[in-house]
Amino acid sequence: MISLNLSASLNPGLLHKTRTRLSALLVTGDKPFNRRYPLGLPNLQIRDTAAKKPFLSLTNPESPSGLPSRRPRSIAAAGPSDPNPDGDLEKSSPDEAAEKKEKKAKTLQLGIVFGLWYFQNIVFNIFNKKALNVFPYPWLLASFQLLAGSIWMLILWSFKLYPCPKISKPFIVALLGPALFHTIGHISACVSFSKVAVSFTHVIKSAEPVFSVIFSSFLGDSYPIAVWLSILPIVMGCSLAAVTEVSFNFGGLSTAMISNVGFVLRNIYSKRSLQSFKEIDGLNLYGCISILSLVYLFPVAIFVEGSQWLQGYHKAIASVGKPSTFYFWVLLSGVFYHLYNQSSYQALDEISPLTFSVGNTMKRVVVIVSTVIVFRNPVRPLNALGSAIAIFGTFLYSQATAKKKKIVDVGADKKNI
Incomplete structure (x- = not known):
């Protein structure tokens, strides 16, 4: 696991900005992250060394900010306008294929x-x-x-x-x-x-x-x-x-x-x-x-x-x-x-x-x-x-x-x- 340790003596304002930026990237799937990690994010944790525990974990099901984390594959693929942000595209593909096939048959008949x-x-x-x-x-x-x-x-x-x-x-x-x-x-x-x-x-x-x-x-x-x-x-x-x-x-x-x-x-x-x-x-x-x-x-x-x-x-x-x-x-x-x-x-x-x-x-x-x-x-x-x-x-x-x-x-x- 690759860890990044932050000292408790760091500027509190700088620490808050870092947490806010990472939370935004986590939810929106920002393009800089997508370009850097096209196959998904690494198993990255940010720790507060004074408290001896992670305050933000990208592999944790829930973050302390209250925002649910996403699977690495979904962060790269899904955006805020994605109709299926959880990445469950497999469920709709058979229905879409059947609908396309029926539409082609109807067009041919017509x-x-x-x-x-x-x-x-x-x-x-x-x-x-x-x-x-x-x-x-x-x-x-x-x-x-x-x-x-x-x-x-x-x-x-x-x-x-x-x-x-x-x-x-x-x-x-x-x-x-x-x-x-x-x-x-x-x-x-x-x-x-x-x-x-x-x-x-x-x-x-x-x-x-x-x-x-x-x-x-x-x-x-x-x-x-x-x-x-x-x-x-x-x-x-x-x-x-x-x-x-x-x-x-x-x-x-x-x-x-x-x-x-x-x-x-x-x-x-x-x-x-x-x-x-x-x-x-x-x-x-x-x-x-x-x-x-x-x-x-x-x-x-x-x-x-x-x-x-x-x-x-x-x-x-x-x-x-x-x-x-x-x-x-x-x-x-x-x-x-x-x-x-x-x-x-x-x-x-x-x-x-x-x-x-x-x-x-x-x-x-x-x-x-x-x-x-x-x-x-x-x-x-x-x-x-x-x-x-x-x-x-x-x-x-x-x-x-x-x-x-x-x-x-x-x-x-x-x-x-």
């Missing part, structure tokens, strides 16, 4: 869902446009896409691959409105796809938040100034993209706008009429909407263009060359229309609405770029600039509405306290 969502949406838009190019009858194709989704859900329910929802008369009545507006939004988008480039339709559909804010305001909802400001770049960007679009067609523009109105009213009406049926999850809700939308759409499709289907079919086969190719395009458009909607509902179940809105915005970017590459649509610089401004506006809108929701939730919590 990445797969997002990847499927984007991929399925791209496939739908490409093969839907291919089919419409040779068979320009969107009412029949839109009906087939709803039929494919309905058959898919019936298979899942029949073979118990997914729990079947409990259908009641009040639920069907509450679903009639949302299904009608969904039908309007879907058929309008398909008509727009048949008249203009897919990229242009998606740019116009990025203006959906504008209609959402306007209609919700009419129904009594209030929005902060940040939300209203966020829709300005959306309007400006869509306007610039429209006037510079090579494939501009007023019918394609107007039907894309009608599609926005339909989907916004579907969301608003669903929120108001389906509040009593929260036990039905998103996927089952969408399956029921698809079945009702098919009932709405197909009779009208027969009335609008049914007399032209046979002649258009023969022209499509002659244009493609092989009937199997045309069937393949139509089949993929129907299957992937339902699959990408299914993936979007699964993503919404796993993430916050803000993250979903940002993901939906980025999805439009990916779809626009993909369809421009596949169909080689000419894009003017001003058209690209307008598209970018509109999409950036939707991103700002998602940020602003998320802050609004957070403020509303905080206000509700304060009322409940």
Whole structure:
């Protein structure tokens, strides 16, 4: 043992300062001590030779000053801000490892869902446009896409691959409105796809938040100034993209706008009429909407263009060359229309609405770029600039509405306290 003996004849003030300094170093783990003894302090004692006993021992469990001593390893490692000053890091490491592993697994799963969502949406838009190019009858194709989704859900329910929802008369009545507006939004988008480039339709559909804010305001909802400001770049960007679009067609523009109105009213009406049926999850809700939308759409499709289907079919086969190719395009458009909607509902179940809105915005970017590459649509610089401004506006809108929701939730919590 290395000892340092201090004579009782030393200056009492100097002796007090020495004790105070050593006590501070003991508690705080001061850097000079850490640098000098990186592996821990030596077994050091300071003795009062007159009293023949140690008045401060760095190896004693308790010091006369009332401050508990620390193990040498802890003095070097722990500081005043250390959340675990006793050095018991081994206890939390298994929990931290399990938490990190679970977080990585969840991130991977979410990445797969997002990847499927984007991929399925791209496939739908490409093969839907291919089919419409040779068979320009969107009412029949839109009906087939709803039929494919309905058959898919019936298979899942029949073979118990997914729990079947409990259908009641009040639920069907509450679903009639949302299904009608969904039908309007879907058929309008398909008509727009048949008249203009897919990229242009998606740019116009990025203006959906504008209609959402306007209609919700009419129904009594209030929005902060940040939300209203966020829709300005959306309007400006869509306007610039429209006037510079090579494939501009007023019918394609107007039907894309009608599609926005339909989907916004579907969301608003669903929120108001389906509040009593929260036990039905998103996927089952969408399956029921698809079945009702098919009932709405197909009779009208027969009335609008049914007399032209046979002649258009023969022209499509002659244009493609092989009937199997045309069937393949139509089949993929129907299957992937339902699959990408299914993936979007699964993503919404796993993430916050803000993250979903940002993901939906980025999805439009990916779809626009993909369809421009596949169909080689000419894009003017001003058209690209307008598209970018509109999409950036939707991103700002998602940020602003998320802050609004957070403020509303905080206000509700304060009322409940």
